[in-house]
Structures are given as C-alpha cells and as structure tokens.
Amino acid sequence: MTINGYLAEYAPKWRGHTPGHKGKHDPRDITEILDVFPAGLIEEAEARAARLYGAYSLRFLTGGSSVGIKAAVLAAAPKAIVTDAYRHRAVDEAALLAGAKPITVGGEESDGLPLLTTADAVERAMKESGAEVAVVQYPDYYGRTPRLAEIEEAVHGCGGLLIADSAHGAHFALRPDLFPESAVMLSDACNMSAHKTLGAMTQTAFLAAGERLAERADEMLRALGTTSPSYVLLASLESCVDGAAGAAAEYDRLKRFSDELRGRVPCLPNDDFTRIAVDVGGGNGRRAAYEFFGRGIIAEKYDERYVVFILTPFDTDAELRAFRSAAEEITDKFRGRRGLPHTGK
Secondary structure (H helix, E strand, O other), X not given: OOHHHHHHHOOOOOOOOOOOOOOOOOOOOOOOEOOXXXXXXXXXXXXXXXXXXXXXXXXXXOOOHHHHHHHHHHHXXXXXXXXXXXXXXXXXXXXXXXXXXXXXXXXXXXXOEEOOOOHHHHHHHHHHHOOOEEEEEOOXXXXXXXXXHHHHHHHHHOOOEEEEEOOOOOOHHHOXXXXXXXXXXXXXXXXXXXXXXXXXXXXXXXXXXXXXXXXXXXXXXXXXXXXXXXXXXXXXXXXXXXXXHHXXXXXXHHHHHXXXXXXXXXXXXXXXXXXXXXXXXXXXXXXXXXXXXXXXXXXXXXXXXXXXXXXXXXXXXXXXHHHHHHHHHHHHHHHOOXXXXXXXX
C-alpha cells in the first residue's frame, strides 16, 4: 500500500473525524485513521526518496523548502552563518531563530546579476568571523551554480558545516549526465523544493541530511512543523518520487528544445538548460514579461534585463512551441535582430 493508494481507496460510510468538511471539498483530504493510516507509509516513501537521491536521510516537507532551511540551520546551532548576498529570506529567518549572525559574502554585480559565491570568499569569511556554518544557494534563480565541491572542501577544512539551499535543484539528481551534481552529495544538508522543478504540489519539499545533522534536523522539523500535515501534499511527494524514472526520460526532449531555443533567441548562459533566462536587453525586463503575459505565456520572474522561465517534463511540445514563437517575436521587438548573441554588456 502507498499513501496515494490509501487515499484513493478511502470511502467509509461516515467520517466521524477531522477535517470538518468530511471529504466534501476533497475526498482525498483525510487525517490519521486509528492505527492503520498513515502507519509506516510516509517512512517507506521517504526511504524510496532517500535511495533516489543517495541521501543518508531524507524527509518530506509540507511547509515548503523554507522550513527545511530553518530546520537545518537550527540543527547546526551556529553562532554565525556565512551566506550569499543573493540568499533567500529564509536564511535570514533561520539565523534569527538560531540567534546567529549572518555574514554576507559577495554582493558585487556582473551584467546586473550577483556574482556567484566562491570557496575563497567563504573560507576567508569563516576564518575571520569564526562562523561554524555556511549556507550557499545552488543553483541560483538563473540556473547558475557556484563550485559547490570546492566550497564544501573549504567549509569542512574550517571544521564547519555546509548547508545548500537547493530549492531550485531538486531535478539535478534525476539526470546526472545532463545536470550539475546534486547538492545532496556536496553538503551536510540541503533543502529541495519538489514543487518548483518536479511534479509535486505547491508547498512541498525535501530535506536531505547527512549523518552529522540528520538526527538533530528531525528534532527541528518536529519543532517547526505541524502535527496535522496534508496527506494530499504528502501523496504528491510520493508520486513525484515514484514517477522519477518517467520524468527523467523527458529531459532529453527538453534538452533538445532548450538547445534549439538558445540558438534562435538570446539567453543568459547558465548551468541548467531547463532554466531559460531570455535576454531582452537592459531596461526591458518588465515590459517584455508583460508582452509574454499578453500572449498567454507567464514567466517565473523578470529583472531589468532577463525574463526567466522554467522547463519541466510536464511541458507539452505544443506549449513549448508557443513559448518559442513568443520568445522570438518579443526579442525581435526589444533587441531588433533575431538570434542577437548574448554579449555580457
């Protein structure tokens, strides 16, 4: 039996238990049932996920990837944290909860984008501050990846712990031949948003932890989390893991599309071919994003120069063709000549 299987088959004569809507809003939204559900179904699904990612320990999260970051930082119990200038707000919130001082590295910009964090910068900051933990984003919102293996070596060389914010990198482990190495293998703990690049529902994520942090991270997850998790969300995480093989096969198709698109439309060079940052020229980002919107193509984000989109195995060929057509038309409008190369200026 699986979480999904139990929810699909649950059809009692009357639900004398929570939630109050008694299945009328969604029959799959149920709670703990005596001693028979969820029983060991969550642990079994998490074990399958741990095997998929090669993790020492992996937990399903229904409170978002931010909860994973906070649990990992609290588990490490640092007095100070070295972290990126472009970090997610959850890192600062984690530092607040831990009573730890955040120490920012980097912050300079290149081509309007933050410079990626380096091992030298992290090592120098840890030695100068005495920080015991580093939190590094991998990848960033534009699909760029810092050299995490070098950062891990530097952090461990200082006797510290490395936490990777891999919210946008949950898909890396599915195709190691096509993507950068998964942060699971390069950190003491990492959070991954299953809803961002995989097929799980919004608010779902994973926290993978190594032996040094796993037990304490579990304690922090219990302290931060709810005793009434959504089993619909947990079921979507299970589906995400159990459907990983089928999803992995789709990345060849997406890679072909991405390569073709990048040959026809100016895009930011990056390390993740599924993250398309269309270069519409400086000062045009917002207007271009709304041009896409007017054509029914909705972006993940935009800045002054780039409009960012995410490809996943759930994208159909017809949808991708519509995106490509819109990208060609809009970059023609804002940059003049189709296929204008990215100059970095």
